[in-house]
Amino acid sequence: MNHDDLRHWSKRAADWAHDYHANLRDRPVRAPLVPGAIARQLPVSPPEVAEPMETIFADFDRIVPPGLTHWQHPRFFAYFPANASPASMLAEQLANAIAAQGMLWQTSPAVTEIEQVMVDWLRQSLGLPQDFTGTIHDSATTATLSAILTMREQALAWAGLTQGLHGQPRLRIYASDQTHSSVDKAVRIAGIGQENLVKIATDASLSMVPEALHAAIAADLAAGFVPAGVVLCAGGTSVGAFDRIGDCIAVAKAHDLPVHVDAAWAGSAMICPEFRSLWAGVEGADSIVFNPHKWLGAQFDCAVQFLRDPGPQVKTLGLRPTYLETAGREEVVNFNEWTVPLGRRFRALKLWFTLRAYGLEGLRVRIRNHVTWAQDLAVALSKLKGVEIVTQPALSLFTFALEDDAKTEALLTRINDEGRIYLTQTRHQGRFVIRVQVGQFDCTAQDVAMVETVVREGL
Numbered sequence: 001m002n003h004d005d006l007r008h009w010s011k012r013a014a015d016w017a018h019d020y021h022a023n024l025r026d027r028p029v030r031a032p033l034v035p036g037a038i039a040r041q042l043p044v045s046p047p048e049v050a051e052p053m054e055t056i057f058a059d060f061d062r063i064v065p066p067g068l069t070h071w072q073h074p075r076f077f078a079y080f081p082a083n084a085s086p087a088s089m090l091a092e093q094l095a096n097a098i099a100a101q102g103m104l105w106q107t108s109p110a111v112t113e114i115e116q117v118m119v120d121w122l123r124q125s126l127g128l129p130q131d132f133t134g135t136i137h138d139s140a141t142t143a144t145l146s147a148i149l150t151m152r153e154q155a156l157a158w159a160g161l162t163q164g165l166h167g168q169p170r171l172r173i174y175a176s177d178q179t180h181s182s183v184d185k186a187v188r189i190a191g192i193g194q195e196n197l198v199k200i201a202t203d204a205s206l207s208m209v210p211e212a213l214h215a216a217i218a219a220d221l222a223a224g225f226v227p228a229g230v231v232l233c234a235g236g237t238s239v240g241a242f243d244r245i246g247d248c249i250a251v252a253k254a255h256d257l258p259v260h261v262d263a264a265w266a267g268s269a270m271i272c273p274e275f276r277s278l279w280a281g282v283e284g285a286d287s288i289v290f291n292p293h294k295w296l297g298a299q300f301d302c303a304v305q306f307l308r309d310p311g312p313q314v315k316t317l318g319l320r321p322t323y324l325e326t327a328g329r330e331e332v333v334n335f336n337e338w339t340v341p342l343g344r345r346f347r348a349l350k351l352w353f354t355l356r357a358y359g360l361e362g363l364r365v366r367i368r369n370h371v372t373w374a375q376d377l378a379v380a381l382s383k384l385k386g387v388e389i390v391t392q393p394a395l396s397l398f399t400f401a402l403e404d405d406a407k408t409e410a411l412l413t414r415i416n417d418e419g420r421i422y423l424t425q426t427r428h429q430g431r432f433v434i435r436v437q438v439g440q441f442d443c444t445a446q447d448v449a450m451v452e453t454v455v456r457e458g459l
């Protein structure tokens with residue numbers, strides 16, 4: 001395989017991709033779940049001699065698609081979307097062909113500079129103030145880890161980086177019980193410890209109670225702990241909960257604590273001004289993460305973290321050994337100093353292509369449609385006998401259940417085995433409920449209406 005062969009096979013791959021997407025509606029959304037069925041079709045040992053690409057490609061076509069859950073299927077209503085707009089796919093092809101590693105400005109100025117401009121385009125798109133800059137991570141999990149490591153080091157006056165955590169005071173991080181498990185993972189990895197992640201009570205609308213946040217911080221101070229920061233939830237993964245962002249930030253600021261807002265899913269919706277009241281006050285945050293790779297269409301992986309002042313995070317994560325110095329260029333940004341990994345892909349290219357190919361108006365139309373269709377679907381499902389809407393639509397996410405957990409679970413299994421749509425579950429206030437999120441890039445009103453048909457037939 002050389003570059004001339006690659007030209008031929010790239011075209012074959014483009015044709016394959018076109019057919020794959022054109023026929024997605026005919027495939028079951030979720031892969032059949034037979035453990036080992038795919039692995040069994042591969043030889044146990046690697047080949048000693050080169051094989052023809054014709055054979056490799058044929059094996060790919062035969063073995064891989066039957067083992068896929070089709071995330072770009074227009075009737076994918078599970079989890080959250082991982083949208084890949086066609087423009088994003090094209091940009092990824094080009095980024096693949098370039099295969100640059102953008103750890104430093106000088107290792108590809110275009111990678112760094114387009115990333116800076118794209119983060120600023122998105123800042124404007126979401127209505128955030130001018131003093132936010134930011135960077136692109138692989139995932140929201142890594143962005144949240146970066147924010148929590150920074151909280152840890154700010155609280156320890158940067159002693160943790162050099163001395164380790166042994167003998168340091170006990171740090172505390174605050175979040176509601178609706179925040180994503182990536183917050184739990186971050187406090188574990190950061191050496192703060194799960195027991196020092198204080199889960200603050202939520203009210204009837206599943207929002208963190210600001211008075212409870214204040215009380216928890218005060219109690220910890222009285223007990224000799226060191227509060228280090230607050231993580232707020234703007235669109236929880238389970239049922240789409242929003243903390244009262246401005247009120248909670250006011251409490252954090254009264255105690256001089258940094259705030260990180262997790263808007264991994266819902267952040268994309270903030271390109272529509274009418275949804276911004278859901279995170280009112282967010283401009284007071286120190287750090288905000290959202291995933292264009294979920295709802296916006298710049299495919300996985302693409303998690304944007306906005307930072308009011310990158311200084312503390314760069315001081316926490318940045319290291320500059322001699323071999324990473326940028327000769328005589330102190331004015332440039334070396335993004336590896338903002339993130340956990342050293343190496344970085346050219347992720348900004350798919351943002352550039354996506355934002356230009358659809359325009360903010362085109363992307364807003366999609367998101368507004370998804371929200372409207374989800375609301376319509378919740379109404380339609382509520383009319384089915386035995387179906388209860390358990391949580392009302394938060395943007396485009398709602399949950400429903402039947403009279404008991406066993407019946408709900410059995411219905412979900414029947415639906416997903418049948419394959420026309422794909423839904424997943426969560427547990428809400430002890431109850432097993434089925435999540436429905438509308439958000440796939442190419443889905444239509446008819447695709448969404450199919451959910452009512454499948455549920456009705458499955459009852």
Ligand SMILES: *Cc1c(COP(=O)(O)O)cnc(C)c1O
Nearest residue numbers: 139140141180182235237264265
């Ligand atoms: C999906 C999600 C995450 C994790 O995102 P990754 O990019 O997969 O790490 C974190 N928080 C929320 C609210 C999410 O919806």
